[in-house]
Amino acid sequence: MFSAFKKTKSSGEDCAAGVAPGEREAPSDLRAAIDSIGKQASSMGREAAEVRGLMEDTQKVSARQAQALNALAGQVQEITKAQAAIGEVSHGSLGAVERARKAVEDVGTEVVGIVSTLRQVSQAAQTITKIALQTRLVAFNASVEAKRAGEAGRGFGVVADAVKDLAAKVESSSKEIMSTVGELDQRIDALSREITMHDAREDQGSFHRALADVQSGVASITAAAEQSREICSGLNSQMHAIEAEMHQTGRALDAAMSRSESFLKVSENLIDLVSHCGIETEDTPYISAVQEAAGQITKLLEDSLRTSTITLADLFDEQYRPIPQTQPQQHTTRFVDLADRLFPQVQERMLSLSPKVVFCIAVDRNGYVATHNKKYCHPQRGDVVWDTANSRYRRIFNDRTGLASARNQRPFLLQTYRRDMGSGNFVVMKEAAAPITVGGRHWGGLRLAFHF
Missing domain, CATH: 3.30.450.20 (PAS domain)
Structure with a gap:
């Protein structure tokens, strides 16, 4: 199908005999030696190509790992920044909780004053109730006397009845005020107990206990963020060390690739030399x-x-x-x-x-x-x-x-x-x-x- 192999000169001379290939038949022992060299060179080339291929694969894997590690290092740095931001926010939250506690304490002081004022209002309502009761009695007596006076006391009786009715209304209103003030007093007193700061935690109201829980939770977040930041910092250092080792490995692979290139060229040159000797392979x-x-x-x-x-x-x-x-x-x-x-x-x-x-x-x-x-x-x-x-x-x-x-x-x-x-x-x-x-x-x- 294709023409016979064209014998070519190598530097103008036969590789072994010193004459152009094809001018004379090579001795059988020389042919056998060259054939053996060709087969060994071919085998060596195959092994060199395998080794080179594996090195190329390792280089690619190493490059991908280096890229992945670099990306991971960037993510760790972002996490470190995020943890620092969390720490700052947490510190700010602790300050806000403390300010809220102080504001509530101030409100508690005001509430105590309100409770005292309400009690004064209650006492005043009690006094008004007593006065209204006395007024009703006086009005009742005046009404009785007016009836005894007959026609002459009729006008006075009307006034006495009106005063009696008014006193009854005042007494009723005073009692309602006392009842309302009593309820407000109980509620505000309960609120006062809830928002008043005490030395012992078990004596604290639910509001302060809740604030204490928030404060404790924020403190835990702050501590966790700080611990995470320290871990990330250590991890970042380790990754930098690994990255340096990977770069070193990459340089070693590059050097090995260069040497494998030389090794492969030697085998190819041997095969090429044998092919130019004019001997069938x-x-x-x-x-x-x-x-x-x-x-x-x-x-x-x-x-x-x-x-x-x-x-x-x-x-x-x-x-x-x-x-x-x-x-x-x-x-x-x-x-x-x-x-x-x-x-x-x-x-x-x-x-x-x-x-x-x-x-x-x-x-x-x-x-x-x-x-x-x-x-x-x-x-x-x-x-x-x-x-x-x-x-x-x-x-x-x-x-x-x-x-x-x-x-x-x-x-x-x-x-x-x-x-x-x-x-x-x-x-x-x-x-x-x-x-x-x-x-x-x-x-x-x-x-x-x-x-x-």
Whole structure:
């Protein structure tokens, strides 16, 4: 289906024999040694990719934890401020309760004076009652004498009867006043007992007991707020210490990532060296196939330019316009329609190269995928997890592997990496890439990913 693997020179000489690859057959023992190196390098690359992937996962988790801790620290600070405000309000409430107590005591003093005045009114009413009683007796006697006087005492009798009736009314009113004053005296005396301050709590009235309960409750709130503020302060200090440790851990992870990068590059360089030795390896068919397919994509694009199907400016358009309401973010460019028409005929055919092939995509030099394999070109559903795994077209993959493949201009590039398949599934795979050059200008690369 694809042409035989093209042997390429490494610095113009064969890696072991010192001559161009393909000029003579390598000795069997050398072939075996190189084959062994290739397999060990491949195994080392796989392990390095796994370790790097786990480190990346740990970095992401660490970053999320740092963000969560920072947010929690902010919330604790807000709680501390709120507790301080509660403390201030509580102190103010205690002052208000004390002022209320003082005001009530002043009212109690006035009430005592009112009770004394009411008792004076009661005594005066009693005196009026006695006077009214005496007046009635006098009026009664006057009435009797007036009747004895006959016609001459008739006018005086009328006056005496009127005075007697008036005295009766005054006596009745006085008694009502005495009764009302008596009731007021009892009520005000009870109120006085309720609002008067006493030394012993058990002798206090219900009002002062209620004030004491409020005061005690406010004091408890104040104490609790102060205790909570102290706890929050201690917690804040601990979180600052944890945050510092997390930053230190992050720096250590960064250093480990850099070292794992070097480790991964060593394995990739070994694989690359073995591949350039002109000796057939398990990666050779994929390298050969991706080079041939990249040439086919190149020809299709150059034919499009020659027939004015697209302009050079449109083909190299890097003004990626975001597609609204897409997550992960998708973009469009001026060459997507051409890519949709031309690329699938090459990309889909590459999937039948081997059951190990995972995908084959043409990307521009920035890692932009205009059109992916059909099985990954589903419209987004609004489910981020599903869309991440199944809507991989119109997206920019500018991660380490993606950008390296997109910008590689050597005959081929072989990399090892761990791919996120979605839903927490990861697969370690290899990727062979070959450059796509149009009119002498590097456009991007063809990426062919396959399982070990």
